[in-house]
Each structure stands twice: as structure tokens, then as C-alpha cells.
Amino acid sequence: MKSVGWRALLVFAVLALVPLVPGMSRYYLLLAFDALLFGAIAMSLDLLMGYTGLVSFGHAAFYGLGAYATAIVMERGVLSIWVCVAFALLVVGLYALVVSYFATARRGIYFALLTLIFAEVVYTVFRYTQAFGGSDGIQGLPDATLLPGVAIDTPLRKYYLVLAYLAVAYVVCRVIVTSHFGRVLVAIRENEDRARFLGYNVQRYKMGACMVSALLTGLGGAIYPMRSAFATPDLMLWTESGEFIISVMIGGLGTLVGPVIGGAFFTILRDKVSSVVDWYFIVIGGVLIVIVLFMPRGLLGLRRLFARRTGGAAA
Amino acid sequence: MILEVDDVTRRFGALTALNRVSFAVDAGQIFSVIGPNGAGKSTLFNVVSGLFAPSAGRVRFRGHDITGLPPERVNRLGLAKTFQITSLFPEISVLDNVRIAAQSRAPESGRVSSLWRRPDVDATAGALLEAFGLTARRDAHARDLSHGEQRYLEICVALATNPTLLLLDEPTAGMTPGETRDATALIRKVVLERALTLLLIEHDMSVVMGISDRVAVLHFGEKIAEGTPDAIRSDPRVIEAYLGGGDD
Numbered sequence: 079m080k081s082v083g084w085r086a087l088l089v090f091a092v093l094a095l096v097p098l099v100p101g102m103s104r105y106y107l108l109l110a111f112d113a114l115l116f117g118a119i120a121m122s123l124d125l126l127m128g129y130t131g132l133v134s135f136g137h138a139a140f141y142g143l144g145a146y147a148t149a150i151v152m153e154r155g156v157l158s159i160w161v162c163v164a165f166a167l168l169v170v171g172l173y174a175l176v177v178s179y180f181a182t183a184r185r186g187i188y189f190a191l192l193t194l195i196f197a198e199v200v201y202t203v204f205r206y207t208q209a210f211g212g213s214d215g216i217q218g219l220p221d222a223t224l225l226p227g228v229a230i231d232t233p234l235r236k237y238y239l240v241l242a243y244l245a246v247a248y249v250v251c252r253v254i255v256t257s258h259f260g261r262v263l264v265a266i267r268e269n270e271d272r273a274r275f276l277g278y279n280v281q282r283y284k285m286g287a288c289m290v291s292a293l294l295t296g297l298g299g300a301i302y303p304m305r306s307a308f309a310t311p312d313l314m315l316w317t318e319s320g321e322f323i324i325s326v327m328i329g330g331l332g333t334l335v336g337p338v339i340g341g342a343f344f345t346i347l348r349d350k351v352s353s354v355v356d357w358y359f360i361v362i363g364g365v366l367i368v369i370v371l372f373m374p375r376g377l378l379g380l381r382r383l384f385a386r387r388t389g390g391a392a393a
Numbered sequence: 394m395i396l397e398v399d400d401v402t403r404r405f406g407a408l409t410a411l412n413r414v415s416f417a418v419d420a421g422q423i424f425s426v427i428g429p430n431g432a433g434k435s436t437l438f439n440v441v442s443g444l445f446a447p448s449a450g451r452v453r454f455r456g457h458d459i460t461g462l463p464p465e466r467v468n469r470l471g472l473a474k475t476f477q478i479t480s481l482f483p484e485i486s487v488l489d490n491v492r493i494a495a496q497s498r499a500p501e502s503g504r505v506s507s508l509w510r511r512p513d514v515d516a517t518a519g520a521l522l523e524a525f526g527l528t529a530r531r532d533a534h535a536r537d538l539s540h541g542e543q544r545y546l547e548i549c550v551a552l553a554t555n556p557t558l559l560l561l562d563e564p565t566a567g568m569t570p571g572e573t574r575d576a577t578a579l580i581r582k583v584v585l586e587r588a589l590t591l592l593l594i595e596h597d598m599s600v601v602m603g604i605s606d607r608v609a610v611l612h613f614g615e616k617i618a619e620g621t622p623d624a625i626r627s628d629p630r631v632i633e634a635y636l637g638g639g640d641d
Contacts, residue, residue: 253508253509254508254509256511257507257508257509257510257511258496258499258501258502258507258510258511258512259507259508261489261492261493261496261511262493262496262507264482264485265482265485265493268481268482268483268484268485269480269481269482269483271444271464271480272476272480272481272482272550273493274463274464274465275442275464275465275468275473275474275480275551276465276468276473276493276494276497276550276553276554277465277468277469277497277498277554278465278497279465279503280465
């Protein structure tokens with residue numbers, strides 16, 4: 079894959095060696111799982127936010143539905159990761175088709191609100207009916223299996239699972255943003271009306287971007303219960319969607335790599351601060367304000383201080 | 394006859410922006426629509442290009458009834474327009490602005506394969522930039538161009554979709570008299586070279602009179618005259634509209 083590049087291969091090679099770091103405990107491997115999972119989801123959202131110019135406040139629903147899909151399959155004794163993932167993509171895909179059809183018919187704040195409203199409906203169904211365990215969700219799931227007899231049962235194997243997910247999501251996103259389709263998304267972000275007058279059916283492109291972003295997010299949701307052994311309605315709460323958006327902003331809109339760093343940074347910061355104080359969100363909020371005020375292009379924007387290269391974001 | 398506007402009315406609430414306007418443009422013609430500010434010229438363009446559906450009347454283009462079709466469909470039938478207020482993709486390069494327009498006609502566009510492929514349209518895009526003297530600026534962001542360069546890029550972007558009918562909405566808006574002369578000559582040259590039909594909105598009479606085959610005059614949403622530039626110049630209703638309106 080020419081468009082993926084050797085630098086990305088290098089980063090993945092380094093990430094693959096992370097478990098060899100001396101002092102790498104079970105705790106740190108699982109934290110690394112969470113960090114990369116959050117990063118990959120933020121990257122999927124960046125396809126919408128950074129490239130297409132659409133802010134979704136409902137990505138938690140794609141994430142949560144993916145997690146529940148896996149949990150429901152595993153609860154019935156089917157442990158194959160492939161079955162779980164296929165079912166999750168089906169469920170998330172059907173839901174995303176409905177949401178994106180209606181949401182992309184509107185622009186700006188209305189798009190954001192529609193994604194939020196749909197997600198809140200899903201949250202309410204999972205939280206307030208007993209069909210899927212109510213507020214407790216589905217708990218105590220066994221380990222998934224890669225092949226019959228090969229369980230993903232150690233933190234090390236779980237870490238490589240999330241790394242594989244990150245790789246898939248990255249290749250998909252990178253190929254798309256360098257494709258013709260991806261360039262049209264940037265054109266829509268830049269000037270939607272102009273794109274229509276050039277013969278592009280803008281709504282179809284927006285729906286396409288929503289579907290890819292939603293499916294990748296749902297895929298992330300699908301592997302989460304394989305690490306946590308549960309799926310709860312909290313995964314679908316709107317604050318979760320907000321955290322995805324914050325991660326994209328911290329990392330840098332329209333850069334793909336930035337949101338991965340942003341998501342990982344956010345996860346690690348939250349973990350470290352919350353283990354010290356209860357009011358950790360005040361600390362995180364302070365850090366975010368500093369980043370937004372002084373680094374409007376996000377963490378990845380810092381590279382501009384070292385390199386004179388411009389661009390990155392656009393086509 | 395390539396474009397036929399038949400008895401088109403467009404109302405915005407109580408305001409009738411266009412009132413029963415009819416005209417026809419023949420293939421290869423340069424047809425201009427003039428009129429004072431607020432005469433309904435841009436509304437007419439927006440109805441023809443698909444942004445607004447008319448409240449009454451029909452629009453036909455190359456034998457298709459395009460009344461009420463959305464802009465992307467109208468454009469795919471071969472009608473491209475520029476905007477009175479420059480409308481480009483500001484944060485991408487000049488070359489990419491033209492490329493994205495040209496790519497909409499590539500066979501990959503709209504297919505699944507466009508998810509991983511990118512059509513090569515550099516020859517088309519390069520030729521257009523060359524024709525409008527923008528080759529040296531190809532890597533600049535569109536937002537960094539001068540006003541005059543942006544007006545030219547606007548035309549390049551519209552032409553890149555390879556239209557048969559080009560709608561230019563005040564292409565020389567904001568240009569100095571010297572720039573206006575150059576731009577008019579260039580537009581005329583490109584239109585002739587590409588055998589285009591041109592529908593031009595202008596507010597500046599000097600531009601129109603020099604290049605048009607036929608001129609229609611709008612005043613308060615109604616067509617008050619149509620004819621050759623010479624006939625229009627001496628038409629008392631036109632003089633009245635321009636002088637009486639106290640505008641321009």
C-alpha cells in the first residue's frame with residue numbers, strides 16, 4: 079500500500095514491541111489497549127469531523143452497539159471473534175444507514191443534533207428496558223477465540239487484538255483520504271454548494287463517510303468486551319461521544335494520526351489523574367483549555383514548530 | 394436551441410423576484426442578461442442551474458426538462474456556472490480545485506472503486522490553468538490568490554466539468570476597468586475555442602455590448618427588452634430602466 083507509507087510501518091513496528099518494554103505489567107498492557115482503542119475510534123471520527131466537516135455527537139451509539147453485539151453473541155456461547163465482529167458490523171451498519179440517511183439531509187448543528195438524538199434513543203432503549211440487562215448491561219463474558227482452541231485470554235493477546243484493529247482502521251482511513259472519494263469529502267468540507275454545482279451528489283458522499291466512520295467505530299466497540307468482559311449502557315452515553323470529539327480536537331483535526339495520539343493522550347491522562355483524585359475532570363478540563371487556546375491545531379500541530387512543512391489537513 | 398426559459402416566475406414570500414420571464418439561447422451564442430441591481434439576474438441563474446425551483450414556468454436544456462432538478466443533476470447534463478461572490482475550495486491548492494471539478498467526470502466517480510483510486514485529470518486541469526495564466530500559482534491555496542486570479546479560477550473550475558453551456562455570473566465583478574477588458578477578451582477567446590454557449594449576467598454594460606450576440610434586459614423581475622446589443626443600446630425602456638433606476 080503505497081499510500082500508507084514507511085513511517086506508518088515504523089510506528090506499528092514500535093507499537094508491536096511495546097509489550098517488551100521492561101516493567102510492562104498486565105495493568106499497563108490493558109491501559110495501552112484502552113488508549114489505542116480510543117485513539118482508533120477518534121481517528122474514525124476524524125474522517126467525518128476533519129475531512130468532511132461533519133461533527134457527530136452520536137458516535138457512542140455506534141461504539142456501544144458494536145459492544146452489545148459482541149456481548150449478545152458471546153452470551154449465547156459463540157466465542158469466535160469473527161462471528162462477533164460480523165454481527166457487530168451488521169448491527170452497526172443497519173443503524174448507521176438509518177442515522178446517516180436522516181442526519182446528512184441536514185447541515186451543521188442540525189446534523190450534530192440528529193446524530194445525538196438517535197444515539198440518545200439507543201441509549202434509552204438499552205438503559206431503561208430490561209431486554210439487554212438494563213443498567214447492568216451484559217456482564218461476565220468469557221474470552222473470545224481467534225480460532226477454535228485459540229483464546230484471546232492474556233493481556234498480551236488482547237493488546238495485539240487492539241493493535242490489529244488500529245492497523246485495519248488506519249489503512250482504511252488512509253486509503254480513503256487519499257482516494258477520489260476522500261478528495262470529494264474535503265471539497266464538501268470546504269464548500270458544499272460548490273461541490274453540488276460540480277455534479278457531486280453531496281448527500282451520498284456524506285452518507286458514505288458516515289457509514290465508514292460508523293463501521294470502524296462499531297468494530298472498535300465489538301472488540302471492547304473481549305478486553306472488559308462486559309457491555310454496559312454507559313458506553314453509549316453522550317459524554318462518550320463528547321470524549322471522542324475532544325480526542326480529535328486534542329490531536330488535530332483532519333490529520334488521522336493526530337486523533338490517535340489525542341485519544342491515547344486523553345485515555346492515559348484520565349487514567350493517571352483519576353487514580354490520584356476524584357475531581358479528575360477539573361484537571362483534564364484545564365489541560366484541554368490550554369490545548370485549545372494555545373494549540374488550536376492540536377498536539378500534532380506542534381510538529382510545525384520543528385518543521386516548516388505545511389498542509390497535512392487537506393487533499 | 395440549447396436553453397429555453399419558458400414563462401418562469403419565482404416568488405420569495407411576497408416578493409416576486411422573477412415575473413414570467415422567457416427567452417431562448419441558441420447553441421454557440423453569447424447571450425447576456427443585464428439589468429440594474431436587484432433586477433432578478435442572479436435569481437434567474439439560480440433557477441436555471443437548479444438551486445431554486447421556479448414557482449411557475451419551465452426550463453429546458455438540450456431537450457431535457459430540468460425544471461426543479463437539483464444542481465448536481467443539472468451540472469451532469471452539461472451546464473456549469475460560476476458565482477457572483479467567488480465560491481472556491483479555499484484551503485486546498487489551485488490545482489486541486491480544478492482537479493476535483495474535472496474528476497467529477499471521470500469514469501471512477503460515484504463508483505465503489507473511487508474509495509481507493511484517484512482518476513488522473515492532470516492534463517485537463519493543467520491546460521485550463523495554462524489558458525487562464527494560473528500555472529505559476531498551481532500550488533498556492535485558493536484563498537491566497539488575488540481577487541482577479543480567484544475570478545479566473547472560478548471559471549476554470551466551472552470549465553473543468555466540460556460543460557456545453559457556461560453560466561457566468563458577473564465574472565468581472567470587483568475588477569478594475571483594465572482587468573475587466575482583459576478578462577472579457579479572455580472569456581471570449583475561451584468560449585470560441587471550446588465552442589461553448591455562454592449565458593452571461595452583467596451589470597457592466599461595456600462588457601456586454603462588446604461580446605454578446607444577444608442581450609435581454611431584466612428590470613424588477615420582468616424582461617423589458619431583448620435584442621442585439623445595438624438595438625438594446627437605443628431602446629428607450631432600457632435607457633429609462635438604467636437612468637431612471639438611479640443605479641449604476
